Every structure is written in C-alpha cells, then in structure tokens.
Amino acid sequence: MSKEALDAQARQELLRIAEAWYDQMVGGVVPSISLPTRTKQNLAFDETSEVWKYGERESLRSAHSAKSALHLLKMSYVIGFLKQQLIENRSSTLREMYYISEGWKKAKFHAQDESNLLIEDLEILTMLQREAFHLRPEEDGATVFGPIRLKEMTRRGVKEIHCQEDVGEAGYAIPNNVENLEFVDHDAKFVIAIETGGMYARLQENGFDEEYGAVLVHLKGQPARSTRRVLHMIHEKFKLPITVFTDGDPWSYRIYASVAYGSIKSAHMSELLATPQAQFIGVQPSDISDYDLPSDTLSERDVLALKSELSDPRFDTEYWRYQIGRQLEIGIKSEQQAFAARGLDYVTKEYLPARLSEMGVL
Amino acid sequence: MSKEALDAQARQELLRIAEAWYDQMVGGVVPSISLPTRTKQNLAFDETSEVWKYGERESLRSAHSAKSALHLLKMSYVIGFLKQQLIENRSSTLREMYYISEGWKKAKFHAQDESNLLIEDLEILTMLQREAFHLRPEEDGATVFGPIRLKEMTRRGVKEIHCQEDVGEAGYAIPNNVENLEFVDHDAKFVIAIETGGMYARLQENGFDEEYGAVLVHLKGQPARSTRRVLHMIHEKFKLPITVFTDGDPWSYRIYASVAYGSIKSAHMSELLATPQAQFIGVQPSDISDYDLPSDTLSERDVLALKSELSDPRFDTEYWRYQIGRQLEIGIKSEQQAFAARGLDYVTKEYLPARLSEMGVL
C-alpha cells in the first residue's frame, strides 16, 4: 500500500471512533468503548494465523464514571492530535505527545504510562500499528548483518542497502518505522536472531554468515517491535527459516516467545509481529549438562519466572514443559557465551552446526 | 598506523610487563606492579592535553600477599591469552575471556567484574586501549547521521560510507572497534551529540542536519567508549565543534562530562576518549525557567547526585557551580523532549538556533 493510502486509512479508522461517540451522544447515549481484557488469561491461540491473540473477554469503558469519562476525553484529544499529524504529514514520539498534552487541560497525561496504554487501546480499536499514526517508537532498533538486500524509503529518498556489502561491521541499523522497508533479494539459507552482542560479533568474526548463508540479527535483549516486525517480514517475503539463539534462562525463553508467539502487551498486533514458524536453538537446559557449560544457580526470581511460564499458554507445549521442568530439576542456567569455555570456535564449529542440523535447518 | 603495526605494538607492551616480572624473579625480587589509584580524589587536570587524568597517587600490588599474588597470576594468564590472540589475529569479548578462564585453575575469574578491572589495569600499564588487544566491548555502539564520509576497515574489506546518503533513517551504526575507522571528508559545520533517540529522530525529521550542516550523533544514554572515541576522532580530524544536548538532570550532566573531560573509570584513556572542547548545549537549569518547560521535582537521589558533582573536580568551573547551584535552588529537572510542550518544531526552529548562536557555534 502506498504511504498516502496508508495515511488515509489511519485517518479514517480514527475518525470512525470519534464518529461512534458523536452518534452515541446525539442519540442520548453516554459514550463508551469496548476493549479486550489485556491479561495472560485472555490470550487465545488463533488457528488460522497460528499466533496468540487476545481472546473474547472484553471490558467496557463508559463515561458513566469520572475515571472512564476522563479516559474517553483523553482519547478524543489524542485522536484529534493524530488526525492533525496525519494531515500535516508530521510524526512524533510518544514522549513528545506526552509533553504536548501539557496544553490539554483536563485531558493532560499524568504519566508516560497513561499515554502508552491509550495508544495501545487505539491500536486495538483500529487494528493498525502505532506507526500508521506516525508515532515513532523510542525503542532501540536492532542490527542486521548477512546476505540480504533491502530498500528503505527515507525522507531523503529511497536507499538500497546490502546488509553485508554496504554496511560496516556493526551491520545495518533497523529504523524505527520498518513499514518503509522493502526486502529485495537475498542469498541466505536461514536467519539466526541472537540475544547478545558478544555472540553476534563472534558469529561474524568466525564467518558463520558466509560459511552457512546465515542472516545475523542482533536482538539486543528483549526485541523491539520493529525488530520482531523485520523478522516477520523477512520470513513472509523469502520464506527463510527463522531461528532464535539466546541465553539459557527463563527471561531468554520469553525473548523467543515474543518472536514466535507475540507478547502479552502487543497481542493485538500478533499477526504482524509474531513469526510462529520461528524455532528455538538454545541454550536449552539439556545443552547445559550435555556440553558441561559453566553455569549459575537459578535465583529465586528465576524459579518464579520458570513456574509462571508453566502457566503461560504460549509455553503450553510438550517441548517447553519438558525443558522448563528439566531446568527446575537441575536448578542452573547458562549464558550463550559460556560456550567460550570450550574454545572461541566451539560454538560455530560444533554446537550450532550440530544443533541446526538436528533442527532440520542445515 | 597499520593494523599490523598496531598489533605488534600491543604485543610488545604486553610482553614488557611479563618481562619486568621475569627480571624481578630472576633478580630474587618478589614480582610486583604499581598502578594509579582509581578514585575521584585522584583525578588531575592535565594542562597539556586539557583532559582529566589520574593523578600521582599509586598503589603497589606485590606478590607478598596471597591476594595480590593471585592478581598477578591472573594477569599473567590474561597476558598469555592476549598474546596468543594477537598472534592468531582473533578477537573476543570480555565475557568470552571470563568463560575461557574456566580452564585456568587458580587463575580462574570468579566474577565478570574481576576480569574487567584487570583489563583496565592492563590498559593503564600499556597506555593502550583494550581494542588494541582485540578485546571487543559489549557496549552498544551508537549511530551517526549527517554530512560526513568515512572508511571502515572490516574483515570483509574496506567499506566507504556517507552517513546521510548511504544509510537508512537509523543512520550509520558505530562498530565496536573504531580504530578501524578513517574519517574521509565532510560538509558539516558542527557535531551535535544527542542523549535520547526521540530528539535524534526529531532533529532528523525536522531536517536540522541539512538546514544547519549538523552531524547528529545519538549517544544512547551514557555513551560507550567507541562513541566517545568517534567524537574525539571527528574533532581531531576535521576540527569541527562538538556540542552535547541532553536532558536537564544530574545524570545527563555526567554524560556531557564523560564526553568532554573523560570518565573516572577510563581516566587513563582520557587523551584518546575525551574532547575537552566539547560544549554543553542544555537542557540547562536556567532553560527550565526561561522556557517554562514541563518539569519534575528533583528526587532525593537527584539532589545527592548534584551535590556529589559539586565535589567532582570535572565540574569545578564557574559555569557548572552556577548551573548546579541554580538547579538545587529551583528543585526541578526537565527532559529534552519537554520542548514538545511548545510545539514539535520549537526545539529546531527556536531553541537550538538561539542557544547555538549564543554559544558561538552558529
């Protein structure tokens, strides 16, 4: 879709909300909206798209109470602001919008959180991403390094970039708004998304991308929306297998889950952000003992996180029940860089080839 | 200097340490080393280079006590490891070295901190940066956007990149080892280093780089060594003015101080990392009242941080004593994005032009 068409659609969707309220008021009805409940319990697996989305539980916000009325008032101010921004072809960050609300009297935001949640509400109501409203995320974009060529529509014109040849060692920096990206072609066999910078650089230094035709994506911890969207787009466009390589602890499993199944906070965007076909490489709890990796004892918080994952519908598979159970049993965790204890080449020469071929990727 | 020459120098410096110990032992003397004390009290201003460096206080580590002997043993293992790495033209992260030490028996590290401190010791002893030993920092590289052209010597050959034309909207990602960079030419009037991503994108969107010939550098919070080194190199090579634009709170002043004067942790590298000519734009405490910015009350921690800065030799100037005193008086702080409360263009149309010309940059 062209930028103009996208903008028109966004404007239309926002107006639809305002019009609904207007009609309610003219009809003598207290204005209200209805939104899905955003909790772990209200995540449901969508068979068609194979991702986790919000289920059917909804909560109604109506201007019957001062709190909800205020919410609606703020939302109408935000809609007004976004409408103007779309008309003027401007964009802004959530933080900027927060400061702009200073002039909104009663509708002023009192915390950044409030504006964030409100934008998420609008995403759900319009079925559009915030980028469609020209809202820039603050989150860090990640980097990509590998045999893939893309086009980026920037304000300064279209740039065509090959992510091995045209970039420095740090790779190609993913922009905030990835809807402006188009993936052109590639010479890769698969994508490997990596949690830590140390491992990203290790694979690059050891020439893993060249040797195995891998596109390296540095997730920088819990991946930003734009990074997850890029993984989704690459998979969509080129049908390349997506694999995820993280540390072996409960927090890292959540990184994988957000790539593959979507996150609780953005379940309404799962179809755009999640890549259900993404496969988990490791570090698996079984790897820790199989490879005798240096390890740390699970902290109390780790154990709680693992147990909470056992009740998370996204981890309700045989594989994860086994791995999490195993980890609770052995009581330890390891980092991906722990493979260095067996030599700097071990991870690229031994572990990854073995694990990837076991997974059917190589 | 060529890469080969650099490597040879690093190997030589490392060997010098080992040889000194060897000679001590052959001479019947217990091996020892002497290092500057690394505290705020031992920072001294170097008149020649105009940066803050460690002063003359030194502490001696000799193998007379088990603790120091162990430190020396670990250092000798690290020297051995780095020597080998240089010979094989490999590199590694500190985290990897930490895991590699698993095989070093008594010399094994028990915490990441230990290996970090030891590497800093070696930097001080050799007067070389850790990158010279092929140690990759884990820290995030920042991004650059603006009319500047550079060459990067990568493992896959030399890449020439223009930081406006050849990059996406996210800009050029600074690599870990910036010693492989060469700045070729530019069409800029000054460099503006920015704390937050939101402001970096705002300046880009508003075309501030094009309109004023500015090179935008996104610091991503407290800047990594590589980012500070890049600012230093640009200034060194092109004599461009360097300016720093941050939030208006004590933590942000420290960001400026580390760019301009060097940080306490890396005072031994100040000559390479610090840019004493860098100027602070704001947000200044006086801006908060002058521009009536939305503000927050200083927390107890903020006040403590401000007071501690009053005793920091790097802030011992009339300007900073006034600004910090002023802030303690008014008791509030503001973020740079708070300018959005006066409109999205305010910062690029009003504040920055006014402030930069007041500073003599424009």
Added chain:
Amino acid sequence: MVLAEDLASSQRSISIAEFFEKNKHLLGFDSPTRGIITTIKEAVDNALDACEEAEVLPDIYIEVKRKTGDLFWIMVEDNGPGIMPEQVPFVFGKLLYGSRFHQIRQSRGQQGIGISAAVLYAQLTSGTPAVVTTRTGPATPAVRMEIQIKVATNEPKVLSNKEVPWDRTHGTRVEIEFTSTLSAKKRLIEYLRYTGVVNPHARIRAEIDGEPFTSERVSNEVLVCPKAIKPHPYGIELGMLKRMAEGETRPLLEFLTSEFSRVGKKTAEEICSIASLRPAAQVKRLNADQQRSLLAAMQQVKVPAPPTSQCLSPIGEELMVRGLEAEFRMDFVKARTRPSSVFSGHPFMVEAALGYGGKLPPEGNGQIMRFANRVPLIYQQGACAITQSVAGVNWKAYGIGQQGLPMGPVLILVHVASTNVPFTSESKDAIASIPEIEKEIVLALQDLGRDLKAFISRRDRTKLQEDRARAICAIIPDIALKVSEIVEKPLPDLTVIEGQIMHKVVARKRTTTGRVVLSVHNYTAKDVEVQVYDISTDPALDAVPAPDFVSPLDDTFTRVWRVILPPGQGWEASYTGAGGGSLDLRGISEQMKVVVDLDV
C-alpha cells in the same frame, strides 16, 4: 562450722508491710512519676466502688498541689456512703484488708492493698500521715483522722482523731503527701478522661496543679451493684476445696448443691458417681485422695457457665457510645457488649467500641483504650492481651490501615469485666493472655469492624454518586466539544444524557471567547426555587437576564438571580467577561445540587 542453732536465732517473721516497703514496684510505686497516678487511681477506684455499693451517683473531686520542691499534696473526695470510724484505721492503715477479696463479683479494687500502699509510700517518702475525713450520713458528724502504718507489724496507728464540720452529708476524703513529680500530668488527665468514658454515671472534677478538669455525667441511672456469687466448680483449685471442706458439717450432696454455682441435685449426684463417693459422705472426713478425685469429678462433669447477670456490671452499648461521644468527635461510633463467658470457672464479659473519622488524627497509630472492670489501664500497653487481640484482627478487611496495630483515624475501646481479671502483675497494668478472653475481644472487634466497613462503603457509595455527577456535568461536555471538533459537526445537545442519569439541580459556568455563560438545569422530579450566586471580578453590566441583585465590594461583584424551575427545565444567563471567581446555588440542600465550573 556454724551450727543450725546459730542460724535459727536470726530467723523471724516478716510483716507484709515490710515486704511491700521493699518491693514498691509490685504495687505500681516504682517511680515518683507513677506514684501520683497510682494513688489517685486507687482512691478513685475505692470511691466508685463504694458509690456503686451504696447506689449513689458518684461525684468525685480530685486535687493535686505542689507544696515545696518535689513534695505533692493529693486529695480525693467522694460522695459515697462513708466509712465507719472504727474501720477507717484498717482500711487506710493495714495492707491486705478489704471487703472484696473473698467475694466472687466484679469490682475495681480487690486485694485491699491499693490505698494503704499509697499511705505506706507517703510515710516512707514524706513521713507525713494520711488524713482521712469521712461521714456516714447527715445524722452523724464527720470524723477526721491522721493515720500511719506500723511497718513491722502491718497494723494501723492513729495519730489524731476528731470530729469536724463538713458540708458533705456523706462521703470520704483522703489526703496524702509524698515526694513525686508531675511529669506524667498528661497521662493523669488521660486516666481521668478514660475513667469518665467508662463511668458515664459519674461526675469527675479535678484540679491538677492549677489546671481544671471536668468529666460531666452522661447518664443519671444509678449503677446496680454487682452481687457476689458462689464459686463455680470449674474455678476452684484443690487448696480452696480443702479449705471449704474443713469444718463442713453437711453431707457431700448438700455441700455441692449449696456451696457452688450451678450445681443442682442431678449434677451433684453425677459428681459423686464419677468420684466414686457416697452422696451422704461426710465432707470433712474425706482424705486427700478422695478430695483429689472429687475435684477431678467436679471439673469433668458438664456444668453450665456461672451466672453473670448479677456478678458482672457491663457498661452497655448505649452508654459506651454516649461516653465516647462526650469526649471525642467522630464520624462513626458503635459499641458491642458480648454475651458473658467463662475462663477457668471465672465469669467474664467483653465490651468494645469502635470510633472512626471526625477529629481523630488521620495519620499514625489508632488510639486504643483498655479497661478492666471499668478501670482504665494506662501502662504496659504492649504486654496486654487487649493490645494483642487488637493486633490479631485483620483490620485491612474492614478498610482500615494496619501495621501490626490499626492505623489512621480509628479509636478502639475494650472493656474486660470479670470476677477475677487476670492481670500480668499486681500493679494491674496489663491483662494476661487468656485464650477465652482474647477470643471474645476478637469477636467483638470483628463485629464492629463489619459495621464500620458497611459505614465506609456507604460513605464511598455516596462519594461515587457525587463522582458520577461530576463526570457527567464536567467531562462529557468536554468530550462532546472535542469530538464534534474532530468530526467537524455541531455540538450535540447533552440534556438528554444528563437528564437520563441525573436527578439533581446542576449549575454550570463556562467562559468562551470573552463570554461567560451560567446555566442551571433541574433534573429532579419537583419544582425548585434557587438563588444563583455568581461572584467574580467581571462587572457584567450586559448580563442577560439582569441579576436580581448586585453588590460590588472592592474589585469583586456578587450577582444573585432568583430562579424558579419546573422539573426538566433549564435556565441560562450570560454576560461579557473573563470568567473565574465562584458559582453557587443556595436555597437547596447540598445533596440535591451539583455546581461545576467548566473553566477550571
């Protein structure tokens, strides 16, 4: 080696007075600070007890004066029945002399130690005798005696004794002097205040070092004095049984039915059968083993709880509430008197009251008032079963903050009445931890907590309605404004929405582009007549309609319109101005009106 004979020569008997002289702390005289409070407490206890027995409404007057340095003169005077002159020396000059020790009923004093201990303390520190004036009725003259205690023998010594004129027709007055300090004056006043709360039938006046204090009588009902009861089978020990059996001439069955509470013929027979004793057995002939099995049987058989209506004297829910209301201003206060209960054969009864809000301090620990047999407990709060029980209740469940003890604007009164209050020490500062008592306290407090919760949520509900009104009258118009701007359509009419939900009179003020609009809508089902008060710096000379009344004062103008509105109707006035100032409706109750300034 010293021989036993040598040792024996120094053996001698110690008088109880000598014992207590050396162990003052056991009686609450461990510090000069406490001395005054303890003395007044003992004298007031005696006065109240005596008035109760005589069925008089107590009128008590207390005076404390500094004489020289740290020497204080303390006087307590009552309108009780007075004391027979021949008894006076013993009541005040002999420790362990009293009328209530052997009786099983609720009373304040019990052991006959308190006031004579004060006399002992006085002669020990100041050397001055106690002065007692008493009169038993209008027909007899008042008598004034100076009394001391012969410590070595615990016998009284009367230094002087004469008839004196007195304006009271009956009553007792005691004057005592000792070295002390008034640093605990606040506690003393607190003690008197608390005493007033649980003795609403008493008038207590005092002058403490020049500072007057009065706690007025709230009830004019004379208290019915508790009657003594017989011991309950569950409440005796072997030693006591033995003593009762000595000299008993009746057969066992009769002994049991006549000497114990709640033991009828059937129960007595059951006891005999369990103890394998003949009902006709001679009680005094029972040997130690038989006595033991008798006791075991008595405590094994099922006996109803002892009677309490006679021997206990609860304050009652209504009087507790009235007593508290006289002393504190609160939004909520309720009281509960629990049914009487029993521990180890001793009847007891728990009463509690709970106050909330009002002038109670909104921050910090709640206030706990502890009472035993209508006597306030001042010291050792932490060690007391009442405090522990209060802490044991989950106050959060009732909407009250809690950090161990309840927090915030809350006042808790607990009164434990018993024929035998189990104190932790003879200084009677704290009640011992007895599960039966603690359970009753917790039940009473939980009961009150539920009432309080209902009150708070009722109050919150009212607040919610208020809140909803505010939402509709203040926020929805703003939504309408913004939304119509977005959809680029005219402002919708909101009266239908408002009327639908609101049943009040709504007044609004809004300023747009230099025009101030006041509006009043009657959403009630009745006609209303109100005065609209609009105060601001706008002269509003062009107001339409013109106000019925205008009064300028300096730069401020007060405008008043009289408005009569049928149900469903609205009224509007407007003028050129900057707005601000204030708007109010008068002539209508607070509950029925909503005033909204849309510019704020």
Added chain:
Amino acid sequence: MVLAEDLASSQRSISIAEFFEKNKHLLGFDSPTRGIITTIKEAVDNALDACEEAEVLPDIYIEVKRKTGDLFWIMVEDNGPGIMPEQVPFVFGKLLYGSRFHQIRQSRGQQGIGISAAVLYAQLTSGTPAVVTTRTGPATPAVRMEIQIKVATNEPKVLSNKEVPWDRTHGTRVEIEFTSTLSAKKRLIEYLRYTGVVNPHARIRAEIDGEPFTSERVSNEVLVCPKAIKPHPYGIELGMLKRMAEGETRPLLEFLTSEFSRVGKKTAEEICSIASLRPAAQVKRLNADQQRSLLAAMQQVKVPAPPTSQCLSPIGEELMVRGLEAEFRMDFVKARTRPSSVFSGHPFMVEAALGYGGKLPPEGNGQIMRFANRVPLIYQQGACAITQSVAGVNWKAYGIGQQGLPMGPVLILVHVASTNVPFTSESKDAIASIPEIEKEIVLALQDLGRDLKAFISRRDRTKLQEDRARAICAIIPDIALKVSEIVEKPLPDLTVIEGQIMHKVVARKRTTTGRVVLSVHNYTAKDVEVQVYDISTDPALDAVPAPDFVSPLDDTFTRVWRVILPPGQGWEASYTGAGGGSLDLRGISEQMKVVVDLDV
C-alpha cells in the same frame, strides 16, 4: 442506699498466703512448666546459702520423678547445717519468714517466700504436704516432718513429726509433689549447668525424670560467707529512719556513728550541723520535720561508699574462667571482677566473663548467661538490664558481629552481686534498669572486649603470616611458570625469593608431563632432620633418590625419605607417575613447616 455499717460488716483482713494463692504469677508459679524450675531454684538457693553460712562445701542432690499423669515428685537434698526442728514448720510453712530479710549482705534468697510458696503451690494443686527431713549434726537424730500452710492465717500446720534414720550427718532434704509438666526440662538442665558455673565450689548432681546430670566441683575452697553490714546513709528512706529512731535512747551523734556504715564522728557532726540539730539531741524526740531534715542532711553530706569486702561475695576471675572451661570448649576466655560500687546506698559488684570460638556455635546470637547473687536468671532475658547493657556495647569494635545482641561464637557471662539486687518483679527473672549497674556491666564488657580484640588480631596476624607463606610457596611458582612461558625463557630459580622472606621448611609436590617432583627446602637458620611422607597410587619404582621406606596397601603406596638439611639447603626427589595423593613432613613442628601441593 446501703449504709456504711453494712459495708463495714464484710471488711476483713486478708492473709498473705491467701494473697499469694491468688497471685501465683508474682512468685514464678504462673504455669505448671515453671513450677518445677522455680521450686528447685528456691530449694537450691536455700541449700547453697545455708552451706555458705555453715562454711561447708555444698553437695546437692536433686531428683524429679513423674508419679502419675501430670503429678511430679521433686526432691532436693543438701549437706548444709540442717534446720532446728522447731524452726522447720516456719521455714517451710509460713510465707515471709526468714533470716536474711533484715540483713544487709549478699544472699541468694532474701524474702523468705520462695520455698514456702512452693509448699503452698503443692498443697494447692496436689493437696500433698511437703516432707522435710533435716539433721543438724551427728549427735542429733534426723527429723522428718509433713508440713502444710494454713492459708487463712499464714501459719504452718505439722501433720506428722518423727525421728528417722538418715545416712547424712547433717543436711536438709525437702520433698514436694505437685501437678506440672517437664516440657521445660532443657531449661532446667541449663539452670543447673549455669548454677555450677557460678558456684565452682559446689557439687551438683541430679536425676531429672531418669536423666542423670552432674556438675563437678572445680574449686575446693570454702566460700567465706558475706557478713551483714549496717545501712549506709544514702540507702535509707524516711520510713526506715523513723523506725530506727523509735525507741532509740542514745543521743543523735552516737546514733549516727553506731547505726550507719561509714559514718565517723566528723561526718556525724557535719550531718547535725547541716540539719541544724544538736549532736546531743534525743533521737526519739525528733519530730517529723526534724527527721526530714536529718535525712536530707545524711544524703547531702559526703560519705564514703559502704564497705563491700565483707558483705559481697564475688566469684573471682580465676574461678569464673575455671567454671566456664569445665562446661564449654572455647579458644578464648577471660573474666573481669569490677571494683565494688553503690546505687542508692546499696553496695554492688559486677563480674563478667567473655568466651570466644571453639565449640561455641559459629552462627546466630551469642550466648548470654545472667546471674544475680550467684543465681542464674532463666526467664525474661529481654527485660533484663544485663541484656540491655550487652546490647549497648559496640561489639563490632571488638571484631564481633552484632545485630542488637552480639552474634557468632561468643559467650557472655554477667554476674551482679549486691546486698539488694533490684529485680523487676518478685519472680526474680530480670534485673531492673539501674544506670549505676548498667555502667559497671558495660565497663566490664568493654574491658573484656579489648582483650578479645587483641586475641583476634593476634590470631589474624598468625593467619596473615600463614597466608603469605602460602602465596610464596604456591602462587609465585605458578606466576614464574606462566611468565617464562610468555617471555619464552627458562623457569627462573625462586629459591632466593623464598629464602628471603620465609624462615620455614618448605615441601612441594609438582607433577609435569608424567614426572612427579618432590622438593624440600630449609629456609630456617638451623639444621633440620625431617621425614618426607609421600602417599599416592604411583608405585614410583624409578624414584631418585630411592625412598628409605615403602609400604604398599591395596593400591596406595606410602614412601618415606629421611632428609637432613643444613640451613639454606634444598633436597629433591622425582619419579614417573600421575601425582595426586598427599605429601607431609614429620619430625618438625607445625609452625615450622609449609607443605604445598602445586597440582591442586
């Protein structure tokens, strides 16, 4: 209205026995659990006091047996001087009867309540009389009496009285039965153990419900019994002065010099002058005001502290240490007896001991042993001035962990001896907070703390030397190995470095590429002769030089070389093998050797 006459008819005197029957908790009989400990404590206190007075080495035997259900039989027997038969009923059957109440000197029991309270408790719960057997010497027969207390009058009642044969030539034995439990058995044993510690001259044996216990005598010195002293002018109150003055026939000056401690003629004259009284005044004629000024003068004039050498009986530093060492194994133990001091005219003395390390538990709170007049205090640790003083010391300054109380392997003993120990209650569980006493305790503990700190830092210094040796012998060779590998030069000879700093014999074992090298260096200034013991699974058939002795056992070989080394010389042996196992040097003291396995 009830008349005063009616009320008077029910007034009566209460016996002290009745009072305590109702207030058991005041005497430590508040629970069946405490009953046994309190009874034994009272009996043992009496036994020790009696032995001391008679100057006998105490030999005490205690037995506790469960009879049926919760009925316990308790027996305490001593070898004291015995009690005159006519005194026995009063000592055991009358509360407040004793020899020590009016004497000013240190003693365990004082009030004459303890043991008779146990008798009262027994007759109250089990109905059984106490059985007392006593004999005052070989010439008189032993007497056995059954005794009870007539509660209404606090008079003894003798149920039986007969002569019996007894193998003791003198002593007393008391048997008491009451309902109780042994759930506090651990505390009881603790009490006996602690009693042994502060009474090192006593042998205490016991059999508690079948479990034997013995605390052997550590010292054979008979304790000198403290002598009573006259009251000190600072230690009396007006009441006491009044009583002393009554019936006094001497003139004031003589009264003062002869009836008070430390009052000489000069001091007495000064007192008279300040009080404006004639020295020749008749004491009994002084009026109340004069008595008051006399007292004020006595407490104003400077009087030396009361004499203490006679009236107090400290344990002594040496005996405290011996007592503790007999019961606990520690690395450090020191004791301190402070000079005697005075509070409110009562002489007192503080003793303390501090133990550290050894078998004391390394974690958790340190152990605090509290004593008053040689009697262990078991209950209410938190309320005691000793505990508060212990918590008031900054233990961290002495190298001991502290969280309020000191933590870790530390034991603190504090003994307060006084003619009048200020307990917080008659159950004598805790010492009241008296600034003078607390100050002395803190001073004693600080003094001991400094000694402990010196000990710990001496120990740490030794550890430091050890540590340095280890560094040189184990780490430096590794540094040499790595550094020579880096610089690609041969291994440097480290003997010079080692010799420079070390003055010991160093043995090393190192395995490189299948070759095991043992080396011994003598860095001392003298010749040494040692045996090198090398134990491993290596057969080491090619050892050079061959060992002087080889013994194979299963798969393990023990090799011994005899090595004689002049100062500065070294020795080496090597063989083919895998290394491991152990290396040791014998024939040389631990302090002089360092053995290092370089493969570990």
